[in-house]
Amino acid sequence: MISVKMVWRNLMRRPLRSVLTTLSITVAIGLICFLSTVITTLYSGIQNADNRRLAVMSAVGLFVELPIKYQAAIEKVPGVEMTTKFQWFGGYYRSQKNFFAQFAVDPATLFDMYPECRVPAEQREAFQRGRTSCLIGSALAKEFEWKVGDTIPIIGALNPHPDDRAWEFQVAGIYHSEVPNFDNRTMFFHWDYFEETLEAGGREPGVGVFSVRVAPGADVPRVIADVEQAFHDSEQRVDCQTEAEFQRQFVTMFGNLPLFVGWIGTGVLIAILMACINTMLMSLREQGAEIGILKALGFTDGATFGMLVVQSLVLCGLGGLIGIVLAWATQGAIGTALGTTFPGYTIQGVTYALAAAVTVGVGLVAGIVPAWRAANLRCVEALRETN
């Protein structure tokens, strides 16, 4: 009943205050989107894990290598359909600040094990053919402006080249994954190239992780137990776990980050709520006499209540909308800045919904307190202030 124009002009009565309040909501909603996405990114690997895939690593820890010969032994365990191996390379491009994940892999089995790793057929074949070829993620290609055919020199910090120079890889293909547990900022290269080069320098390579696919219908806990049992009396015991459990290990490496981030988010929310209530109470103080006039003209308590709530919703809604748009627009840059710490940083639809709900919630709560007061303001008392 009371026009949007009037609501808007009431907000613009103190433009600086309204702009500052809107900006504070923008920052808060942007921050909530960021913090929430950090959590969803952390857990996305667990949520999207394939329940038929297992990871086998040393029982001592992830950075202790397993012998290559274990692969054949794992494949003999009943219920195992296929395996592939990974070894962390730990190099960097030109300078240590250009860090990203590189893995030595078996090109023959990689794509069968990870069908989510999408790459054009001709590029896949080129990668499988070329001994020094590599496959890079689309995010990595974009970040370093690499294209198919480029030669990438990588300094092997963990695995120095025996000729004391950079390892050289030819980009044979650029993969893209739509699932967050297979990030687009990784480089894969030939196991054979890795093995032969290290052996030339007198080193025998080991395997960081064997990826195992369980046959359809096989009992996964039974297969896990059998794999671990197979190496019970070997030179190294192994830890076999589901892909989800394996991903969970990375999450726990950050400590209780979700709780910590949750507390920060709650703190931001309370602070912004207080700021909005304060702004709306100041608005009520300025508009108190006018609310008396509106009531004298015949507007009901409900109409004045609605006016203050709508005013608060417009103020918060505008700030929240800008915050959500900014969070959406900057997610690529933030994802790049976070790099391998939070690979696959992408704001999910549920996060946008959460941000929108928080915006509306703050708007309603901040508006209800002054609106309630306005509705209960006695017309005669409000008018007495002006006359």
Add this chain to the structure above:
Amino acid sequence: MTQAMIQARKLTKRYKRGGETLVVLDGLDLEMSEGRFYALMGPSGSGKTTLLNLIGGLDQPDEGSLVVADEELAHLGGAELSRWRARNIGFVFQGFNLIPVLSALENVELPLKLTPLSRAERRKHAQFALELVGLADRMHHRPRQLSGGQEQRVAIARAVATDPRVILADEPTGDLDRKSADQVLELLGRLNREFKKTILMVTHDPHAAEHAQSIVHLDKGQLGRVEENAPRVPAGEAQRSVRT
């Protein structure tokens, strides 16, 4: 015989201040006819504004009966009273009480939002009301861009925009210079004469009261004397009236 527009019987209103009860209206009996212009006078604290607020439905009496525009106000609840006020009462305040963020036209249009009129009809009504008070050329000005007299004329246009039966004016000339005050009083007189509005004006100013047909005195919450008056009619208007 003219019908009663306002009828008060044993009207009582008390306020509590610091544990003390003040009787502002003390069993007041009053009757005011439809289509007349009344001035309500009395010393400070005599209950003038309180009576005006009760008649306008802004406040509720503690005891007694108050019938205004054929409605017993004691029987109406909050929202019903608001709707009744929107239909029947136009207010003119001493401090003008315009909404500062709205233009003159938007201020006048505001009470029309409570009617079933379309946007175009509301605009038309508001423009007519502003033309009536001689401010057609100030429609798009905000209140702070107007003089005190012009603001009060916008307030009068807002008061009559919905065509209410009663106009209640609380010291409408209290904040105005003599010339602006005369313009406002002449406007109120014209609304009474030409549009048959029942007007009740609270004033301290005997000069303002001369524009009314009846001057009602209040003293200590009770009705005092009632003087009949022959209000001044502007010369031009008197000649028009003789011709017709």
